Amino acid sequence: MISSLILLITAILGLFMIFVSFFIFFTKDLLQAILGLTLIGLVASVYYLVLQAPDVAITEASIGAGLTTAIFIYTIRRTGRMSK
Amino acid sequence: MVNGIVFYGIPGLLAIMGLVILLQRENLIKMLIGLSVMETGVNLFIVGTNDVLKGTAPIIEEGFRIYCDPIPQALVLTAIVIGVATTALGLALVIRIYEKKGGISIKDIKEMKW
Amino acid sequence: MKKIFGLIIIVLFAYVFLSFLLVVPFGRKPGHVANYYLDTEPEKLGGKNVVTSVVLIYRGLDTLGEVTVLFLAALGVSALLTGMKRDRKKIRKPSLIVSAGTRYLFPMIVLFGSYIFVHGHLTPGGGFPGGVVIATAFLLGYVALEGIGENIKMFHITEGTAGLLYVITGILGIALAGTFLENFLPLGRFGSVFSAGIMPVLYVFIGLKVGTEMAGLLHSMKGGEHG
Numbered sequence: 001m002i003s004s005l006i007l008l009i010t011a012i013l014g015l016f017m018i019f020v021s022f023f024i025f026f027t028k029d030l031l032q033a034i035l036g037l038t039l040i041g042l043v044a045s046v047y048y049l050v051l052q053a054p055d056v057a058i059t060e061a062s063i064g065a066g067l068t069t070a071i072f073i074y075t076i077r078r079t080g081r082m083s084k
Numbered sequence: 085m086v087n088g089i090v091f092y093g094i095p096g097l098l099a100i101m102g103l104v105i106l107l108q109r110e111n112l113i114k115m116l117i118g119l120s121v122m123e124t125g126v127n128l129f130i131v132g133t134n135d136v137l138k139g140t141a142p143i144i145e146e147g148f149r150i151y152c153d154p155i156p157q158a159l160v161l162t163a164i165v166i167g168v169a170t171t172a173l174g175l176a177l178v179i180r181i182y183e184k185k186g187g188i189s190i191k192d193i194k195e196m197k198w
Numbered sequence: 199m200k201k202i203f204g205l206i207i208i209v210l211f212a213y214v215f216l217s218f219l220l221v222v223p224f225g226r227k228p229g230h231v232a233n234y235y236l237d238t239e240p241e242k243l244g245g246k247n248v249v250t251s252v253v254l255i256y257r258g259l260d261t262l263g264e265v266t267v268l269f270l271a272a273l274g275v276s277a278l279l280t281g282m283k284r285d286r287k288k289i290r291k292p293s294l295i296v297s298a299g300t301r302y303l304f305p306m307i308v309l310f311g312s313y314i315f316v317h318g319h320l321t322p323g324g325g326f327p328g329g330v331v332i333a334t335a336f337l338l339g340y341v342a343l344e345g346i347g348e349n350i351k352m353f354h355i356t357e358g359t360a361g362l363l364y365v366i367t368g369i370l371g372i373a374l375a376g377t378f379l380e381n382f383l384p385l386g387r388f389g390s391v392f393s394a395g396i397m398p399v400l401y402v403f404i405g406l407k408v409g410t411e412m413a414g415l416l417h418s419m420k421g422g423e424h425g
Contacts, residue, residue, distance in 0.1 A: 007090060014094035021101035021121055030113055037117050040098075044124050051091065051131050052141045053157045054322035055249045056164070058314070060127075062330040063168050067412060068120065070337050071168075074419040075113060075175045079182040083111035083189075092219045100212045107204035129219075135227055142248040143322070144239055151236050151248070153228040158252040162264050165326050165408075169271035172415055176278040 010050050017043045031081055034072045041065045091132035099125030112178045112188045116171060123167045127160045244385035245319035245394035253324070254397050258379035262368070265361065265407060272411045276418040292342045300342035307335035315405030319394040325401040329408025336413035340420055350417055353410040360407035367396060367403070 017040055024036040041064025048057035102122025106115050134152040142154040178188055185192040228236065235248055235256065243251045253261055292300075315328030339346040371380035379400075386393030 007086065011086075011090045011094075014090060018094060018097050018101065021098060021105070024114075024117060024121065025101065025105050025109070030111070033114060033117050037120055040121060040124055044128055047128055048131060050136070051128075051134055052136050052139060052152045053131050053134070053160070053249075054141050054143075055247070055324065055327075056127075056131060056157050056160050058323050059161055059164050059327045059330070062327045062334065063164055064124065066334045066337075067330055067416075068168055068171065070334075070416060071172050071175055071419050072113070072117070074416070074421070075179060078179050078421065079113070079188050083109075083114060088219075088224045091224065092222070096215055096219050099215065100208065103208055103211055107208060108201060133222060133224075139228075141322070142236065144236075144246050144248065151228065153232045154235060154248040154252050155229075155232050157249050158257065161249065161253060161324075161326065162260065166264060166267055169268045169415075172419065173271045173274050173278075175419070176275040180278055 006050060010047065013043050013046060028083055029081065030076050030083055031073070034069060034076070037072070038065050038069045041068065087137065091136070092129065095125045095128035095132060097125075098122075099129065101125075110189045110191060112181065112190060113175070115190075116174050116178070119174075120167070120171060123163070127163055130156050130163075131160050240388055243381065243394060243397070244388055245397050246389060247319055247322065247324075250319045250324055250397060250401070251394075254400050255379065255381065258368070258400075261404070262364065262379075265364070265404065268408065268411055269357075269361065272415045272418075275415055279418045279421070292344075296342045297344075300338055304335055304339055304343070307338070308332055311335065311405070311409065315401050316398060317391065318401040318405075319397045320389065320391070325404030326408055328401075328405040329410075330412055332405070332409035333412035333416060336409075337416050340416065350414060353414045353417075357407050357410040357414070360403045360410070364400065364403045364407070367400060371396070 020036045020039050020043075024033045027033050027036070041060060044064060045057045045061040048054075048060055099122050102118045102120070102125055105118030105121060107118075109115060109118065133156060135150070136152065139150045139152040140148050142151045142157070144151075181193065182188050235252060239245065239248050239251060243255060245251045311328045311331035313328075314323040314331060315325045318324030318328070336346070368379040371382055372378050374380075374382040379396075381395035381397075383395040383399070385395055391398070
């Protein structure tokens, strides 16, 4: 059960998600790209909550925003931060 | 109509943007980031087929009659966990390639060219 | 040339995907199978959260395969990354405030993760997110506490034991109830912690397995040393 205000907020968050994906496409700094991926994971978890899927939301919040960031950052610590 | 745009259009655009990042960039870590973005988009689309305007979350409780479909949610729960495992395996391969070749661009890998 | 091929693939993908989106109606009602699951849930399996019973009972074999894929991925990461030579960078010690704060925060995060996977049949959550929350506690420990990664062997022992107990529970289902991963425990009172048969038991095993596996995966990604 969702109201139209929640639908509006969700639409704004979704447009923000698309914007962040464009930012990932254009940036040269891999650390910024990884943090963009984290932002997409966080907003996706809000999306799952609106879509009445709390199980998926809690999984996405802990995996997409926690663990994925950690393994990507451990990788760029070994390989270097900038992409040429 | 608006619901369709919000819950189908934006995940679809996100999946397409992930494919663009995956195919148009040459850095291997950037490609894996694109793969993760695409996966998020497709998962959002699968959950988005729910009847969210009337139904509630599929947890049995007094006073609720209409529930959402639990099966796509169970499938997506599986897909997210598998996704992080495969991403970790790919990143381990990237670290190995960096150690061997000294770079993480696909231009550094010449052996697989034909 | 390669970019143009990529662009063509993207355009084709976008066309197929978006034309598919126009066909699928929004607000689909649950189908026959989902309605059966939702209607018979309280008296047949006794869990409140239907997603949990789909994951653990109706598609339990699928979940066993998923746990196997996770195990193989963690094994592959540790096989690829052990024995690499490490460049000896300067290792900064964590400051006193961070390590003292982590020492108090660590058991609370582990407790929260355990709460999530013990209550998986009643509230949103379950073994996979609970295990990952425990793994993030270990991630904090790797960053801020010294010597937490030394007993990595205990992780492997816990992981193997949990996986073995999962399979043994499934085989007990064959022996006592007829099919693999079938419920053989009493259902209990609807809505209490000790209810829903084998579901909380299985989720405790999955939570322990996923938590130790992800913590081991982070340990091998981090590369042995402190920091």
